[in-house]
Amino acid sequence: MVKNQFVEIRNFVTVAQTGSFTSAAQALGMTGSALSKSIMRLETRLGTKLLHRTTRRVSLTNDGDSYLTDCQNAMAILDEAENRLGSEQQLPAGRVRIELPTAFGRRYILPTLIELSTRYEQLELSVTFSDQTVDLMGNGIDLAVRVGPLDNNVDLVARRLGEQRRVICGSPSYLARRGAPLVAKDLSQHDCVIGWPLGQRTSWLLKNGEGMTEAYEIPVRHEIGDCEAILAATLAGCGLAQVPTWLVEEHLRSGALVSVLADQAGDDMPIHAIWIKTPYIQPKMRVIIEELLLLAQTPGSRFRADQHKKCSR
Structure with a gap:
């Protein structure tokens, strides 16, 4: 019903603008008979006559003239809405x-x-x-x-x-005090700093002698729920941490941190x-x-x- 309503309005506006059923029918790609029936359905639904029809010309009634103005305003609003939406759909817009x-x-x-x-x-x-x-x-x-x-x-x-690669590292002061782990099992003798509650892991992933990744249980001294804070604690000598390389690369280059067990680094x-x-x-x-x-x-x-x-x- 709604679709037919808009079709009938479009047909009426076209007839009113061209002043001819024949010209309007050609513009709309329909027969004159079908167009006439469409206008008659619209008039019946509205309960008023919109057009005066003669063999020579078509003119608007008073109601038809008022209705045409309203229809044209409504169509202009719809066209503006479509143009605006179309523009927004082409350009990145919105939250x-x-x-x-x-x-x-x-x-x-x-x-x-x-x-x-x-x-x-x-x-x-x-x-x-x-x-x-x-x-x-x-x-x-x-x-x-x-x-x-x-x-x-x-x-x-x-x-x-x-991918993100992880490295186990500690400060020179911590390693001088506690020694560097040489194999994964040595981690059990170290203070470790982990993220919390970022997965609540008490193990680190390392590769074994066969190149397979295994989880090694570690003694947790500090649980810190922020990467930057874990970095600060590690730089301060609080223990070893397994952290992303992008977080510590400048400190590894400067010597403020030292990588350990590098050949056993876990999967990316x-x-x-x-x-x-x-x-x-x-x-x-x-x-x-x-x-x-x-x-x-x-x-x-x-x-x-x-x-x-x-x-x-």
Whole structure:
């Protein structure tokens, strides 16, 4: 009913503007008889006569003239709405809720997002930071960057950005005091600093003599739920920590931290961008995803584990 209503209105406006059923029918691609019946249905539904018809001309009644003005105003509003929406669909516009890993997100992703928002003035960002795995849909998150293995969720799309390598390290003062572990089992004699509650692990992943990754139980002295704070504690000589190479690379180069058990480093941790699966990716989402992929492919990118191999030795 609603669809037919709009068709009849379009037909009426075309007849009124052309002043001829014949010309209007040609413009609309329909027969004169079908057009006449459409106008008659509209008049019947409205309960008033809209057009005076003669063999030579078509003119508007008073009600028809008033109705035409209202129809043209309504159509102008619809055209404006379609044009505006079409423009917004082509350009990144609107708000995107993004969740990033805490330290990695602040250091290496947020600056890119901020720069992107300066290029697209209608793009709005809501950025939060967390190392916890949360439900995207339940928390209203449009896109997230995750470090580590992903669950098999058919409702999500994931694009791999790169890998994160981890290294066990300590300060020279701590190693001078306690000695450097030479094999994985030596860790049982050391103070260890872990993230909490970032997975609540009391073991570290290391490769055994066969090259297989195994979990080694460690004695936990400090539990700290922030990467930057773990770094500060390690620099202060509080113990050993297993941390991402991007977090400590400058301190490894300067000698403020020393890598241990480097030849037994665990497997790389994957980094993904994930979002809720939809039939169509809006431009505001597409431009962010493409920017993250471009950032990950940039030479020297912190998304690439091979950039940090020399730092973990």
